Amino acid sequence: MKKLMIIFVLVASLSIGILGFTVYKEILVFKNNDYVEVNKDSVYEDLKVEEDETIESTEEKVSTVKLLTVGDIMFHSPQNKAAYNPETKTYDFNQSFKYIKKYTENADIALGNFETVTREDVSYSGFPRFNTPKESLLALKEAGFDILSTANNHCLDQGKKGLVDTINNIHEYGMKNIGTYIETNNMLVEEVEGIRIGFLSYTYGLNGMDGMLSKEELDYMVNRIDEDRIKQDIENIKDLQTDIIVVSIHWGNEYEMEPSSYQMELGEKMVDWGANIILGSHPHVIQKSQIINKNGKDNFIIYSLGNFISNQRKSTMDNSYTEDGVMVQLEIEKNFSKGETEIKNIDYIPTWVHKYRKDNRLFYEVLPISDYLNGELEVSNKEDIKIRLEKSQKDTMSKMIEN
Template identity: 55%
Template sequence: MKKFFVLLIIVSLILGGIYLEFNNLFEYKEASGGLEEEINDKDIDIFEPHKEPSTKTISILGVGDIMFHMPQIASAKLDDRTYDFNPPFKYVKKYIEEADISMANFETVTAGNAGGFSGFPRFNSPTETVYALKETGFDILSTANNHCLDGGKNGIISTIENIEDNGLKNIGTYKDDNKVLLIEEVGEIKIGFLSYTLGTNGLDSLLTSDELEYMVDRVDDEKKIKKDIDTLKDAQVDLILAYIHWGTEYQNQSNSYQEKLGKKMVEWGVNIILGSHPHVVQRSEIIQHDGKDNYIIYSMGNFYSNQRYETIGNPYTEDSVMVKFIIEKNLDNNDTIIRDVVYMPTWIYRYVEDNQIKYSILPIGPSGAVPIEFSAELPDKIIERIKKSYADTMNTLNESELN
């Protein structure tokens, strides 16, 4: 009899548990609008909750022509042997430093002082020029331009070595035939860099034909340009940027050759083209290709030079623009885009201090605003020139918004 009652109690407990579980399940079904509906609702994934795409963002900053005419070299001289070229870059340094990659067109050579330093027509600058650019925050210098052969073969080699000795990298000229295209990876974004020049001021004969072929990248060799682009694409870079030394000097309008070549290069795979050589600011434009926005600025003007209204009668040679790109990569699908383009116009201020010519590259804000150190000291006529420079630069640039 005892065994019967024990068995009866156990069965009762089991049946009671089943009832409670069923009752709880029924109540949950009623409260949630139906158990089957909850499970079969495809809009809700309880195993893989929704997450935002993972992205990486970096910035790239480019500036135009950097030249060192003799008045600039004289203004930087400390004694018979040393120079300090840092002061002219004081007020733009923070913008250049804060970008992940900053670039410029180095339109001179550093071939040594055996024959003396010189400005136009054949440049040769002190090695301290490159040191100052490193201290300012630049990372890459484009050396393919019409002055790259001003010091002959030795000038190309010594300039590249000076750039490397200062911890910078160059694009567009090479010491030997072992050409390796520059690829930099920042924040999981791989960028390929190219540079080409329209010519070398008739100094081709300073190199043999073979040396000219491998030491200087030129725009007239479109097969080589396309091959270089394909090489970078094969390396699976996320973005291709090219400095192109082209156009007509002192002309505010881009010419048909620039526009045709620029569009070809975008179709071949280049995403950003930064123009130099005209020494004045020329327009920019957005070109869509393969569903993406690509960018060309035909000329960024003179970032640092002695060309100005007082010296050559052209006020536009005092104007320039720093162009900053915000690059974004979606790590989930490896899609990389130009998310934004930011312009910062600049103006080269030449003045006399302690009976010596001095230079400062001034960043210009809206309405001609300049660094506070200068705002209360500049003569009215200089303030008007700065305001005009800002207006001219911003009116020239095509400020189309990226899609």
């Protein structure tokens, strides 16, 4: 604040022999090495402005971004059939995501693992070689998703064309993808509220479909897990002035409830190399989350987010844990004055895939469990699922760390 060194106020005046005082509105202010006559009210206003400017200049500029991530997004054959309207001969997958939409829409960036392809010139199919109507991508876009990881063991299920069509369809609907590429560009950096977030994605393998691409194509079209490459990619994306680095990784062993020693070792290595958020997929069940502190900064790993949506469940494969998923919302904060970015908050939103039949039609819906248990959702079936959801939520939260 500028200092007013001397203020002279002319306050006394004698009038017609009667002693009295008149307060003049004019004030002499010592400013800029001279006395300046100004209006009293304007001085007070100047003082207020100067004080406000000083307060504003000392305040730290801070921005926050909400990143929401989900696990495996899969469409088995029964799901494709459930989305088909025989009258219009069109597909509509929106029903599946109507209950979680408020979460994905509210996030600044919503990210998931798209574990299928959308090739348009061949028939649709489920396991073992997936192919899904591209309307599934439209539903994800309308639900609020922004980025899809496409590096997984099913990304070559329909060959090179399936991989390329999927990328093009994702882009057609205004989303972005990471992990598979048409050209040699494997760096995605998104800037939100002045925070630059780098995204990388890798898969352990391709179900033996590697021969669908030439060696050269394989090197740049699919990011496979290679420690030297991951380390170099992290260093390269750091050079793009990123504040935080997110790695989606398809790894581990299917249906195992705990991460393997390899997952944990590689996860720690990636943090050492500079990754801040590591999002695991592939086991189709939820595995634990973990905080690793490095140089005084917390970094987050979840080894498997479970299934966000699929037809895997107790009735189809005698494994109820495949019905469970978790949405993780990470609040990322950047202090511009200090040049520091950190994970400020972590929220877990357990989900469950609700499959039911009504009016001779099959439905799949992702339910945010707490919303249902709190009475905020009215689901379209008569079956009492409360006990099942309570167990699912308990199982999920038992694996999540508190931040």
